[in-house]
Amino acid sequence: MREKILIELSKILNAMDKKTINELCKILDIESGYAEDDVVHSPNHYIGKYGLEVEEVLRNFLPRYVDPYVAHRIGSAIEYLLRAPLKNGKQDLEKARYNIEQALESMNE
Numbered sequence: 454m455r456e457k458i459l460i461e462l463s464k465i466l467n468a469m470d471k472k473t474i475n476e477l478c479k480i481l482d483i484e485s486g487y488a489e490d491d492v493v494h495s496p497n498h499y500i501g502k503y504g505l506e507v508e509e510v511l512r513n514f515l516p517r518y519v520d521p522y523v524a525h526r527i528g529s530a531i532e533y534l535l536r537a538p539l540k541n542g543k544q545d546l547e548k549a550r551y552n553i554e555q556a557l558e559s560m561n562e
Contacts, residue, residue: 507531507535520559530552531549
């Protein structure tokens with residue numbers, strides 16, 4: 454029975470984001486192992502609601518692009534689009550558009 458409970462708890466924890474895990478660990482008075490906001494390695498504006506990081510998206514999708522310059526521009530656009538709500542809003546959306554325009558221009562050459 455204990456093992457079954459631990460497995461279910463593990464599933465729940467895996468579905469939580471870092472902030473929720475940190476809050477739960479504070480309540481239980483245990484160390485979570487996650488920094489509140491690691492501004493160098495995992496800033497909050499690059500982590501989705503369920504813990505998916507922009508870096509994971511980029512590593513999975515950018516290899517599909519043959520041209521490294523286009524891949525770079527598309528990757529930058531994705532970063533700006535995904536971080537916009539928590540960082541620079543409209544400015545980030547404009548930067549994303551610029552990067553997409555640069556990628557399209559390169560593809561049309």
